[in-house]
Amino acid sequence: MSIQRIEEIRNIPLFADIGDESFATLTRGAYFQAFPANMELITEGESADFLHIVHSGCVELFSTWAGNETTITTLYENSTFILAATIKDAPNLMSARTLSKSEVIMLPSEDVRWVFERDPAFAMAIVVELSRCYRATIRNMKNLKLRSSLERLANYILKQHHRQGDTLTITLPIEKRRLASYLGMTPENLSRAFKSLGAHSVRVDGQKVTIGDIDALNRFAKPDVLID
Amino acid sequence: MSIQRIEEIRNIPLFADIGDESFATLTRGAYFQAFPANMELITEGESADFLHIVHSGCVELFSTWAGNETTITTLYENSTFILAATIKDAPNLMSARTLSKSEVIMLPSEDVRWVFERDPAFAMAIVVELSRCYRATIRNMKNLKLRSSLERLANYILKQHHRQGDTLTITLPIEKRRLASYLGMTPENLSRAFKSLGAHSVRVDGQKVTIGDIDALNRFAKPDVLID
DNA sequence: GTGCAGGCTTGATAATTATCAAGTCACAAG
DNA sequence: CTTGTGACTTGATAATTATCAAGCCTGCAC
Numbered sequence: 441m442s443i444q445r446i447e448e449i450r451n452i453p454l455f456a457d458i459g460d461e462s463f464a465t466l467t468r469g470a471y472f473q474a475f476p477a478n479m480e481l482i483t484e485g486e487s488a489d490f491l492h493i494v495h496s497g498c499v500e501l502f503s504t505w506a507g508n509e510t511t512i513t514t515l516y517e518n519s520t521f522i523l524a525a526t527i528k529d530a531p532n533l534m535s536a537r538t539l540s541k542s543e544v545i546m547l548p549s550e551d552v553r554w555v556f557e558r559d560p561a562f563a564m565a566i567v568v569e570l571s572r573c574y575r576a577t578i579r580n581m582k583n584l585k586l587r588s589s590l591e592r593l594a595n596y597i598l599k600q601h602h603r604q605g606d607t608l609t610i611t612l613p614i615e616k617r618r619l620a621s622y623l624g625m626t627p628e629n630l631s632r633a634f635k636s637l638g639a640h641s642v643r644v645d646g647q648k649v650t651i652g653d654i655d656a657l658n659r660f661a662k663p664d665v666l667i668d
Numbered sequence: 669m670s671i672q673r674i675e676e677i678r679n680i681p682l683f684a685d686i687g688d689e690s691f692a693t694l695t696r697g698a699y700f701q702a703f704p705a706n707m708e709l710i711t712e713g714e715s716a717d718f719l720h721i722v723h724s725g726c727v728e729l730f731s732t733w734a735g736n737e738t739t740i741t742t743l744y745e746n747s748t749f750i751l752a753a754t755i756k757d758a759p760n761l762m763s764a765r766t767l768s769k770s771e772v773i774m775l776p777s778e779d780v781r782w783v784f785e786r787d788p789a790f791a792m793a794i795v796v797e798l799s800r801c802y803r804a805t806i807r808n809m810k811n812l813k814l815r816s817s818l819e820r821l822a823n824y825i826l827k828q829h830h831r832q833g834d835t836l837t838i839t840l841p842i843e844k845r846r847l848a849s850y851l852g853m854t855p856e857n858l859s860r861a862f863k864s865l866g867a868h869s870v871r872v873d874g875q876k877v878t879i880g881d882i883d884a885l886n887r888f889a890k891p892d893v894l895i896d
Numbered sequence: 897g898t899g900c901a902g903g904c905t906t907g908a909t910a911a912t913t914a915t916c917a918a919g920t921c922a923c924a925a926g
Numbered sequence: 927c928t929t930g931t932g933a934c935t936t937g938a939t940a941a942t943t944a945t946c947a948a949g950c951c952t953g954c955a956c
Contacts, residue, residue, distance in 0.1 A: 484894055503810050506890050510813040512806065524799035524806075533806045533894050556795070563791045567784070567798060571752035574802035578740065578752075578761045581809050582731050585738040585852055589913080616934070624813055626914060631935055646922090646934095662734050666712055666761050817943080844904070854944060859905055874904095874952090 445472050449545060452493065452518055454565050462559040471546040481536040481544065488525035488532055490546040494518065497542025500618060501534040511621035513580065514539070514614055523570050526552055539614055582667045589625045593633045594661035595668055596623060597642060597649055608654065612647045673700050677773060680721065680746055682793050690787040699774040709764040709772065716753035716760055718774040722746065725770025728846060729762040739849035741808065742767070742842055751798050754780055767842055810895045817853045821861045822889035823896050824851060825870060825877055836882065840875045 446467055449455060455463055472495070475481065481492065484503055492499075499515045512534050515521055525532050526549040555562050583592055596619070600610040612619060620630035634644045640660045641652030651657055674695055677683060683691055700723070703709065709720065712731055720727075722743050729740045729749060740762050743749055753760050754777040783790050811820055824847070828838040840847060848858035862872045868888045869880030879885055 503814065503894070505810065505814040505892055505895060508814045510810070512809060512813075524802045527795050527799045528803070530799075530803070531894070533803055533810070557788055557792065560785055560788075560791070563788070563795070564785065567755050567791070567795050570795060570798050570802060571755045571758075574752045574798060574805065575756070575758070575761055577802065577805045577809065581740060581805065581812070582733065582738070582761070584809070584812060585740075586731065586733040586736045627934070628915085628936085629913060632913095635935090664733055666731070666759070667733060855904070856906085856945085857943060860943095863905090 441472050458559050458562040462555045469548045469551050474543050475538045477538055477540050479538045482532050484532050484535045488522050491526040491552050492521045493545040495543040495545050498539040499536050500539050501536050503534050579667050584624050590633050592623045598661050598663050609650045669700050686787050686790040690783045697776045697779050702771050703766045705766050705768045707766045710760055712760050712763045716750050719754045719780045720749045721773040723771040723773050726767040727764050728767050729764050731762050807895050812852050818861050820851045826889050826891050837878045
């Protein structure tokens, strides 16, 4: 792995505050891998041999059961995945696939556990990251159970609005069928939901979504800091 | 707090392997509190001043938004709650209420963070517990998104069957309206779902649920170790 | 023992969402 | 430039679930 790569990894919050020796241990056995789009990185049920970190690109966590498939979440730059499975040395509960060309850092789970036990700063970073992931999942579940599909889409648009610099025209970061799956609906229903949000000033053109009246959309969506 | 109580707390897995001094620090400022049924212990949005552990009884974690309310999970003996909020010193994402008379241990969050930084065994116990909670939530979300309401109920019955000693007559641990909320449906629908499961040998009489043909129910429910 | 309240069941109807089919559009491959 | 494929949209219909109402049952309080 190049010196430049190692310095990039050092800047990830998970590693920013840990000791040099700990960092060396973690990166010594690590992989930095580029994957094409639509590649399955891990499969649910498999053992968690590596902790994964998305360096660039886009990765979807999904699950299947009895022929049904659903998107659990979508990960972007500097997101970890299967951290809980790594810590517990348990099988993955989710699969992962790249949605676009992605670079992924893979750290051997044994090294992660070894350093966790010896470096308090790393232990703290791990538990903070795990807490963040867990809380994100609670918010997601609240979104699914407390809101209608229209409300979920409206709040998703508002969230992208903020993430993309408070601009009134956002670009959907993933395909609509993946977004539909994430929001818990079929692609046909997502299409109809976008149409219905026309009543709240939302217009769609391919991957571009335009908000005509941000206050109207806010009034309908009722965003909540404990969910969004 | 009595010596007997302190010994009971010592036996909780979270504390079983930690140093004596760490344990003393944690229990010194701790509370051991009995609450009547239907009492709200914490409220979403509030700061997480204590880590809570259910010593006995039953506690429901729930959330509300725009007049809607949903049950996120139900906790029994030796379950922790708001661990992630405690670690991150962030507001609670969920509220909690007792469903029956309950005894709860409350540890000051500052003490938890203080000991976490100094006792590797406690750090490991915390992160293992957090991983367990997080993975439970992922299973819950998979259950909600991948299964119909009938399938969710069927798998719930099978899970209680195993938890109650593989007996063919189980006792629902909570009221049906709370179970309905947890499974993501209205009480009317839960009633109809129980009725529909009659086709798979399930009979209901108040809080008692009887399974006539465990294989038939298994064939319908298709339990999965990655969900249930 | 009686009355009341809360939980639950059942019926009817409305609303939401899924499914299936067909057509359109854009992009990639040849 | 042409063709084919996959994503998406739209229409029609089926299925699922929510809502509302009414009645029953059980347990608790007086």
